[in-house]
Amino acid sequence: MNWRPQYYEYPKLNGECFQQFLDWLSQQLGGDYAILQVDQAPAHTSSAICWPENIIPLFQPPSAPELNPIERLWQLLKKPLRNQLFSSLQALRDRIQEIFDQLTFEEVISVSSYNFILEALFYAASY
Numbered sequence: 066m067n068w069r070p071q072y073y074e075y076p077k078l079n080g081e082c083f084q085q086f087l088d089w090l091s092q093q094l095g096g097d098y099a100i101l102q103v104d105q106a107p108a109h110t111s112s113a114i115c116w117p118e119n120i121i122p123l124f125q126p127p128s129a130p131e132l133n134p135i136e137r138l139w140q141l142l143k144k145p146l147r148n149q150l151f152s153s154l155q156a157l158r159d160r161i162q163e164i165f166d167q168l169t170f171e172e173v174i175s176v177s178s179y180n181f182i183l184e185a186l187f188y189a190a191s192y
Contacts, residue, residue, distance in 0.1 A: 072165040074158065080111040091117035104133055123187075134177030141168075141176050 073089075075082040090099065098119045103109040105127040116122055125132045145164055151157040 072162055078106060078108050080108050080113050083108040083111075084114060087114070087117055087120060091119055094119050102134065104130075137176040138173065141172065 073086070075086065087101075090101070096119075098121065100121045100123050102123045102125060104125050108114075109122075110124070130136050142161065142164055146157075146160065149160070151160065
């Protein structure tokens with residue numbers, strides 16, 4: 066599998082930046098489809114968001130961070146950053162990029178793919 070993690074930083078989490086991300090992801094998918102799990106952040110639920118046809122949103126229940134796989138990924142990413150001081154924000158960004166570059170597909174799957182998360186989300190989406 067030819068897989069490489071992607072790291073992009075946006076200046077804020079708002080509808081405009083989220084729309085840019087969705088448009089980028091849609092283009093990357095080409096003719097494929099994706100189910101994108103998102104929380105209830107205003108940027109994700111805004112009526113101004115134009116969801117591309119090849120991205121299907123799956124909204125997790127409000128106040129349920131344990132159902133958000135990104136929370137487990139953040140824990141994995143934070144470990145190598147413990148007890149480190151950075152001389153600048155750019156130095157921190159560079160270190161995060163290094164960590165992302167070292168991630169394997171198996172590591173990301175191991176911390177983000179739990180059946181109970183998928184089952185809970187699909188159950189919540191059915192109501």
